[in-house]
Amino acid sequence: xxxxxxxxxxxxxxxxxxxxxxxxxxxxxxxxxxxxxxxxxxxxxxxxxxxxxxxxxxxxxxxxxxxxxxxxxxxxxxxxxxxxxxxxxxxxxxxxxxxxxxxxxxxxxxxxxxxxxxxxxxxxxxxxxxxxxxxxxxxxxxxxxxxxxxxxxxxxxxxxxxxxxxxxxxxxxxxxxxxxxxxxxxxxxxx
Numbered sequence: 317x318x319x320x321x322x323x324x325x326x327x328x329x330x331x332x333x334x335x336x337x338x339x340x341x342x343x344x345x346x347x348x349x350x351x352x353x354x355x356x357x358x359x360x361x362x363x364x365x366x367x368x369x370x371x372x373x374x375x376x377x378x379x380x381x382x383x384x385x386x387x388x389x390x391x392x393x394x395x396x397x398x399x400x401x402x403x404x405x406x407x408x409x410x411x412x413x414x415x416x417x418x419x420x421x422x423x424x425x426x427x428x429x430x431x432x433x434x435x436x437x438x439x440x441x442x443x444x445x446x447x448x449x450x451x452x453x454x455x456x457x458x459x460x461x462x463x464x465x466x467x468x469x470x471x472x473x474x475x476x477x478x479x480x481x482x483x484x485x486x487x488x489x490x491x492x493x494x495x496x497x498x499x500x501x502x503x504x505x506x507x
Contacts, residue, residue, distance in 0.1 A: 329502055335389045335418050336496040343379045344493055347372060347435065348471075355468060366442065373439035376432050389418060395425035402426050409484065415507040416485045416500055424481070427474050434467040 350372040401422035441460035
């Protein structure tokens with residue numbers, strides 16, 4: 317499903333490509349909401365905090381399943397976690413490369429896996445704190461807090477990366493995560 321946007325002169329300026337399906341977008345924004353709620357608005361030791369954490373874990377589990385059975389751009393194969401590809405991509409960016417990735421670029425792919433693993437780590441340590449064995453154990457609470465600090469740092473980097481790549485590529489990535497479609501400037505090289 318590709319459509320071409322026309323400038324006032326009638327020339328084609330961009331093509332619109334369907335990339336993010338409704339489930340990917342729903343999980344993305346719902347997970348962002350759970351992080352915001354538990355990080356900024358909900359009392360840490362409340363049942364609401366616990367349940368929002370379980371919802372976050374469920375969202376990541378759903379997304380992981382969808383990465384196995386979902387459409388092309390949602391699958392693991394569309395954004396494999398590869399540090400070497402990420403390093404090569406960073407080098408290409410520094411050399412002025414403006415290739416556009418329909419799914420996540422290699423740096424974005426690593427960030428996605430990082431955020432998912434961080435949420436899983438938070439869920440595991442959060443659950444541990446509710447058990448008789450680990451309730452009140454300092455290292456578990458410290459691990460939970462450290463993982464949350466890492467997650468917030470990662471989210472800030474993620475937002476900065478989205479802003480930078482949108483500027484670099486000319487594709488409004490935040491908009492595409494709302495609409496599900498990327499507007500690819502004509503003449504852009506796709507990867």
